[in-house]
Amino acid sequence: MTHPVQLYCWHFMAYPHLPADFDEKYDTGWVTVPNRLWDGGKSRGLYQQYIDQLAYADELGFDGMVLNEHHQNIYGLMPSPNLIAAALSQKTKRGKIVILGSLLPLHLTPLRIAEEYAMLDNMSDGRLIAGFAPGSGPETFNYDVVSATSREQFWEAVDLIARAWTQDGPFEHDGRHYPLRYVNPWPRPTQRPHPPIWIPGSRSRETLVEIARRGYGYFLSSRSHGKETARSQQQFAKILEEQGDHYQPFRMGILMSAYVGETDAQAQAEAKDGVWYKNCLKGHLRREGRQLTFGPGIPYIPPEEFRNYLKFSDPTTPLLGDAETWDDLKESASIIVGNADTVYTRIMEILEHAKVGHLLIQFHLGNMPDALARNSMRRFATEVAPRLRADSTRLFGREFPDIERQLAPEMAK
Amino acid sequence: MNILNVRGRRVAVLEAGGGPALVYLHGFADVHGVAGDFQSFHRRLAQTARVIAPAHPGCADSDELDRCGIDDVVFHYLEVLDALGLTRFDLAGHCVGGWIAAELAVRHPEKVARLALIGACGLFVSGTRISDVFMHAQPDRGTDLTTLRTLLFADAKTPAALRFFPDGRGDIEEEMRRYQMLRFGSFVGFKPPYFYNRALRERLHRARMPALVIAGEHDHMVPRAHGDAYAAGLPGARELKIVADAGHAAPLEQPEATAALLAAFLRDGGNNSEPLQSASVVDRSAR
Numbered sequence: 085m086t087h088p089v090q091l092y093c094w095h096f097m098a099y100p101h102l103p104a105d106f107d108e109k110y111d112t113g114w115v116t117v118p119n120r121l122w123d124g125g126k127s128r129g130l131y132q133q134y135i136d137q138l139a140y141a142d143e144l145g146f147d148g149m150v151l152n153e154h155h156q157n158i159y160g161l162m163p164s165p166n167l168i169a170a171a172l173s174q175k176t177k178r179g180k181i182v183i184l185g186s187l188l189p190l191h192l193t194p195l196r197i198a199e200e201y202a203m204l205d206n207m208s209d210g211r212l213i214a215g216f217a218p219g220s221g222p223e224t225f226n227y228d229v230v231s232a233t234s235r236e237q238f239w240e241a242v243d244l245i246a247r248a249w250t251q252d253g254p255f256e257h258d259g260r261h262y263p264l265r266y267v268n269p270w271p272r273p274t275q276r277p278h279p280p281i282w283i284p285g286s287r288s289r290e291t292l293v294e295i296a297r298r299g300y301g302y303f304l305s306s307r308s309h310g311k312e313t314a315r316s317q318q319q320f321a322k323i324l325e326e327q328g329d330h331y332q333p334f335r336m337g338i339l340m341s342a343y344v345g346e347t348d349a350q351a352q353a354e355a356k357d358g359v360w361y362k363n364c365l366k367g368h369l370r371r372e373g374r375q376l377t378f379g380p381g382i383p384y385i386p387p388e389e390f391r392n393y394l395k396f397s398d399p400t401t402p403l404l405g406d407a408e409t410w411d412d413l414k415e416s417a418s419i420i421v422g423n424a425d426t427v428y429t430r431i432m433e434i435l436e437h438a439k440v441g442h443l444l445i446q447f448h449l450g451n452m453p454d455a456l457a458r459n460s461m462r463r464f465a466t467e468v469a470p471r472l473r474a475d476s477t478r479l480f481g482r483e484f485p486d487i488e489r490q491l492a493p494e495m496a497k
Numbered sequence: 498m499n500i501l502n503v504r505g506r507r508v509a510v511l512e513a514g515g516g517p518a519l520v521y522l523h524g525f526a527d528v529h530g531v532a533g534d535f536q537s538f539h540r541r542l543a544q545t546a547r548v549i550a551p552a553h554p555g556c557a558d559s560d561e562l563d564r565c566g567i568d569d570v571v572f573h574y575l576e577v578l579d580a581l582g583l584t585r586f587d588l589a590g591h592c593v594g595g596w597i598a599a600e601l602a603v604r605h606p607e608k609v610a611r612l613a614l615i616g617a618c619g620l621f622v623s624g625t626r627i628s629d630v631f632m633h634a635q636p637d638r639g640t641d642l643t644t645l646r647t648l649l650f651a652d653a654k655t656p657a658a659l660r661f662f663p664d665g666r667g668d669i670e671e672e673m674r675r676y677q678m679l680r681f682g683s684f685v686g687f688k689p690p691y692f693y694n695r696a697l698r699e700r701l702h703r704a705r706m707p708a709l710v711i712a713g714e715h716d717h718m719v720p721r722a723h724g725d726a727y728a729a730g731l732p733g734a735r736e737l738k739i740v741a742d743a744g745h746a747a748p749l750e751q752p753e754a755t756a757a758l759l760a761a762f763l764r765d766g767g768n769n770s771e772p773l774q775s776a777s778v779v780d781r782s783a784r
Contacts, residue, residue: 111637225632228690232683374635380672381634383680387555390676394669399639 088473093141094150100451144465148180185215194241337442361450424467514543524592526746538752565684602704651744701730713743
């Protein structure tokens with residue numbers, strides 16, 4: 085049994101038809117970006133194109149397809165990732181369907197997600213990876229979620245879902261946020277005891293402890309992969325040790341974007357429009373305009389954590405969305421553009437220091453045309469993935485001599 | 498700063514002056530909300546009253562409440578008042594503090610001798626929304642707080658605005674107080690958006706004590722209609738008093754004028770008020 089890195093195709097489903105003067109006229113792509121900019125005519129067939137790209141990833145042999153949830157923005161047109169997952173469950177046969185994740189505090193009760201995920205697990209014959217997330221700033225404003233209580237609400241929801249999947253119903257849940265008299269969801273998931281659960285987090289110790297305690301997978305929701313990524317992996321490994329558990333690569337995943345071209349120069353030329361398109365980079369955190377992801381107006385972190393943030397951060401440091409040149413991007417290792425050798429080498433560097441087993445890679449960037457996205461995916465699958473699988477197997481075997489034994493119970497399931 | 502132990506919770510309380518007890522509940526641009534100590538407005542009040550200013554749960558050195566909706570905060574303050582041994586007192590509140598003061602007064606009119614509200618939120622007034630302090634608390638380009646200053650003050654360049662809400666990384670203790678105040682504000686006032694209790698307006702008739710309602714001339718956070726609604730709904734209030742050349746943070750921007758209005762009310766308002774409306778008139782607003 086070998087354990088290569090798992091390679092997934094992540095699609096954000098960006099809105100690709102923004103007007104040329106968008107940057108001058110609008111200070112944000114989130115929450116208040118006017119929806120009259122939606123061009124219904126140009127957007128016909130858009131979801132079909134994006135769904136077909138994900139199905140193509142399945143044909144190419146990616147280990148899975150990744151979806152996530154965003155609202156009222158130009159960056160990700162998936163207010164309901166479960167709808168796309170339902171379509172994929174019928175169009176694909178092999179890869180995992182990763183929803184990373186449903187934003188639990190936005191739902192009236194988390195039971196709805198327990199039910200829909202169980203349906204998806206059945207519809208896909210056990211291919212669902214169940215991601216949950218609390219949502220951040222934009223959702224606070226979009227859905228009137230009280231940020232200060234959202235984490236507490238989130239963990240109650242996660243625990244209720246896991247219990248609803250594993251404990252026979254009907255049972256009563258006397259929680260603070262979701263008191264329910266009869267918890268008894270039909271259907272139950274195909275995977276037993278339940279689909280793998282992944283939780284995204286930044287570097288909050290509190291979140292990592294909660295994930296470790298429950299034995300779930302940790303997905304680092306940062307797009308930059310310098311030394312910080314290795315530090316996050318070490319931090320998570322240490323917390324697992326404190327819990328009497330052990331880190332192995334398949335406890336953790338990271339996100340990056342890639343474009344694979346024939347040559348480095350050609351790759352840059354082809355990816356240029358998509359990478360520098362407003363909602364690819366500018367949809368990210370940036371200093372320009374008002375940041376709606378984190379800060380005093382979205383006070384979800386406890387005061388002592390905010391004090392650390394004030395002490396150790398500089399409010400003038402550029403963020404990923406402020407990148408202006410290819411060199412800026414190279415430094416942050418968030419969008420890797422080049423020929424197959426370049427992309428392989430740079431991803432392998434990240435794997436060597438980060439030691440993570442799940443790589444979630446975005447191929448469609450901004451307004452990238454369908455044909456270019458598919459070319460890049462095909463080159464990755466045929467020229468990059470085989471080398472990454474072989475070398476990561478050796479890397480993990482060397483770094484984690486116990487990996488066979490650690491993964492054995494998981495395989496037995 | 499005194500730390501009061503209220504059923505195991507820490508409550509930070511500032512106190513100054515002597516005379517009749519005046520409980521002061523703070524707002525955003527205020528003592529505890531950003532300033533670590535009383536400002537000239539509060540010190541002016543302390544010349545004629547014993548000013549007692551507790552920090553809201555989670556603000557300054559007060560502990561957060563385990564459960565922190567507006568009702569929980571009202572019961573918290575009933576316990577604070579018990580701990581202070583205050584059974585009857587004058588009550589003033591600014592901004593969110595004004596909302597809490599009004600909620601206290603409609604529930605326990607017997608405790609509140611006289612009520613003063615300055616730029617108070619808390620009411621739902623159709624078509625005039627309380628502005629989004631949360632979104633504007635997010636600096637533009639990470640450092641620029643112009644819109645937050647504009648919301649809280651008559652003008653973004655008001656000296657008090659620049660003093661307490663400077664661009665860039667400010668004094669860490671002041672930034673922390675602001676963060677804690679926004680966190681408290683989000684517990685009580687984020688949902689529904691923002692800072693109101695629809696039921697409060699039809700309960701105002703119960704607070705029959707003499708009342709003073711004040712608004713800054715250029716309040717960009719709480720629209721004038723809210724002050725008018727308080728003045729119309731509180732049986733003991735006359736018309737809304739306007740502080741000229743001030744925004745929402747009238748106590749910081751025009752400390753003398755704002756304190757003078759309050760002092761005059763506290764001097765004359767209780768003993769020498771105009772006759773209250775008769776019960777039958779008040780009943781009109783009851784269902």
